[in-house]
């Protein structure tokens with residue numbers, strides 16, 4: 506039993522090392538407006554699956570978002586500034602009565618992409634991925650204490666074919682991408698409070 510575990514562990518390390526040169530599977534064909542690439546994001550109590558979303562700079566994707574949790578959840582896609590703006594706007598509405606989050610707004614230019622879904626609801630929106638891979642795009646839920654519970658993720662920019670261009674900020678997600686080509690990226694065990702990054 507112990508020997509088997511050791512052998513399997515060694516094999517995992519071996520294949521893990523090899524995987525560094527292997528692009529994501531299946532290969533990513535960037536989406537275009539006439540044919541957006543389908544990207545699924547599941548909201549749960551209290552995380553996003555996947556927590557790391559692979560997107561190609563400049564591509565057009567159709568985000569299929571479903572709330573598979575029991576609580577109302579939100580998906581804000583945007584920079585830290587966008588996240589901070591929504592967090593501030595929603596703070597007075599924390600711990601609302603059952604139902605959708607009360608209507609709140611943020612200053613112009615700070616909207617990002619925001620989706621609010623009740624348990625079991627789903628929606629589908631077109632999203633054009635920014636071309637600037639230098640900026641960090643985060644996924645966060647600012648309803649009540651969901652962010653503190655770990656409801657955070659991030660975009661990882663990849664090139665056509667799945668070559669990884671950027672690494673999401675450490676601690677930006679509690680779940681990793683569903684592929685093994687990521688050498689020791691975003692370990693779930695090293696997640697500080699995402700809110701601590703706010704100024």
Ligand SMILES: [Cu+2]
Pocket residue numbers: 551576577578579646647648651656
């Ligand atoms: Cu939530």
